[in-house]
Amino acid sequence: MTDHNLELPFWEGFIASKVERRSGAVWIDLRRCPSAPMVCSGCGHHCYRVHETGVRIIRELPMLGQPVWLRVPLRRLRCGQCGTRTERVSWLDRHARVTRALADFVGVWCEKLPVAHVCKLAGLHWETVRTIERARLERQLSALPEPQPTRLVMDEFALFKGHRYATAVLDADTRRVLWVGEGRSREAIRPFFEWLGTKRCANIEAVAMDMNTAFDLEVRQQCPNARVVYDLFHVVAKYGREVIDRVRVDEANRLKDNRPQRKIVKRARWLLLRNPQNVPPDQQPRLNELLAANQALMTVYLMKASLKELWQQHDAKTWRLAWRSWFAMVADSGIEPLRRFADKLKPYWRGILARVRWPMHTGQLEGINNRIKVMKRMAYGYRDSAFFFLKIKAAFPGNP
Template sequence: AQMFGLHWDTVRLLERRALQAALSDLPKAQPRRLVMDEFALFKGHRYASVVLDADTRRVLWIGEGRSRAAVRPFFEELGPEGCARIEAVAMDMNTAFDLEVRQHCPNARVVYDLFHVVAKYGREVIDRVRVDEANRLRHDKPARQVIKQARWLLLRNPQNLKTPEQQVRLEDLLAANHALMKVYLMKTELKTLWTPSTAWGWRSAWKQWLRHAHESEIPALIQFAKRLKSYWRGIVSRVRWPMHTGQLEGI
């Protein structure tokens, strides 16, 4: 705008026309596998949603909001024939996305992304147990301080620890606290639910994970397992459709 002495609104209008002209030459998308995710706008509490063709990595649609009403225009634009063509959709455990896919795409299987589930487990189970254990040890100040400062160690993947000293600190912490050891190991087992080669193998691992969770006597873990049970179809779909929302990174 400064270079050509134009008003900013004029530049935006010209840019929009140029984009419309460029997009009009693109062939009509006929996706079969989709990736859906949400992202924050301007680091605030406003969100937008994005839909990607998993096979061509082409962004098909972006809209403000993350509710059912917010993403519904995409499926309406895709139309009944296009929706019927969809075979699988990768997403996090966003109920709004899930319900819209089930309503509009009768042949699609929802595939839940491992990263989002593990991140949710970290927040709702590992960090909750860490806080509970710190409170339990409030009269043992040295032990309490160690646990309070261990959030980063517990939530990071072991392979991402930067030094041998950090690995030793983590091992010592887990060896000294049974509850933290249990939920940490259960996170590792949770990840294996996304790697079986057959549905039968997944079913066996799933039942074992749920049993271990309920036998743990750790309230946060038991509650998480109960909620996760309602999402089992989206987890087992990973066996046939090895998809994830990581495809959106860098786009």
């Protein structure tokens, strides 16, 4: 045990009066510097009357690998404006049990490491680290300007295994994640529009999404002036699953007596789903041979390229011509999976046509979803979805 009377800059207004090592930790007793003014933590005015004095145990940054505890005498002051308030301490937040230095240390490392690793690094309990990080994220988000979006992007991402999803909403102009909520139903996304408010909902001009009927219906109800824009990526992905995959399986079954050809068709799934420009040069002869030998696969493969052209038109007139042409080719093909897909696509024509006026897509949010997956893997998952959603919004605050 050592007695000192040191005034140190990192504990402004206090003097270290005693230092002792006990039970694998360093304990430091502080006492008020006589010349330090008494300042109200509420209004910041100087006070001259003390209501009572107590001692608070505060955690400080580790020292040489050992935890550090401070015994800090804190006074409750009688303020003429605020009433009874605790005095202000520059290096300690109100009601806090850790110093600002330790909280900043935790905040910096929580941006780079999982919470469990930060707990070992700082020597703090998991719940303490999470509480510090949550407060930091809330301060960071509250400092952002009030969003005034006019174009939105909505998409879902996997939250947990077992088909549990969450929905993210992005401001298409600033690339700021405005809201994240669990679920992908109308009821799940309704809190976003309630948070946005009637006035800002009326300012929304366009919303990009996949062909999710729940999203579509809720947007039309909440945002009367918004046009729904369907994303090409999701439509083509759906085409690959429901048309190309189905025709490939049907053709493989038809070739059950020709085992070599059946094997080639069965193993060609990823080759057929690739865009032509992404086919490796060494695989191109194999693809050409496969398509030349199978008329049905050739038809649906080329029809995918024609489908993409619907998103590349620059005016409504040429779009309508392309739309009618594509459906005429579907009717002439005689391929049942292709016809079924076309029948499902017809009711969504307005959202596809809207792409002419609003060249939007969900690609921005797809990239963000990939980073969300990395955050989730790095943390080995999150127990608290609300905390995870705070992390996502803070990670994507938008362009300055």
